[in-house]
Amino acid sequence: MKKRTKLIIGAGLAAGVLYASKTENRQFVIGQVADTINKWTDDDYIINLGKPENVRDANMVDEGAMTSVQFYYDLRDKANKVS
Known part of the structure; x- marks a missing residue:
């Protein structure tokens, strides 16, 4: 089997x-x-997850830079407030 x-x-x-x-x-x-x-889902954050426009930010997130992670958390929170 x-x-x-x-x-x-x-x-x-x-x-x-x-x-x-x-x-x-x-x-x-x-x-x-x-x-x-x-x-x-209709959440823009989920739809665009992993598709950052700025390549430098994408690389920093890939390396684990906390400032970029915080930046994306702020974007997600702002998108949730608008909805």
Whole structure:
């Protein structure tokens, strides 16, 4: 039973990798995920999560700079107050 499960999971992963190897298929899947997120939430903070406009700020957040983290928390709070 365990071998069959591992085989099925492996086949599914291989099929997913083959499907995602084409750029248009990848873009389609990314678009579908974005549409699903938009259907489930209308919070701008969640929709734009991980898509900062300023690359320097994105790098600082990636490195864990607390000032940038505080900046994004402030943006989230401001967006919640407006809604």
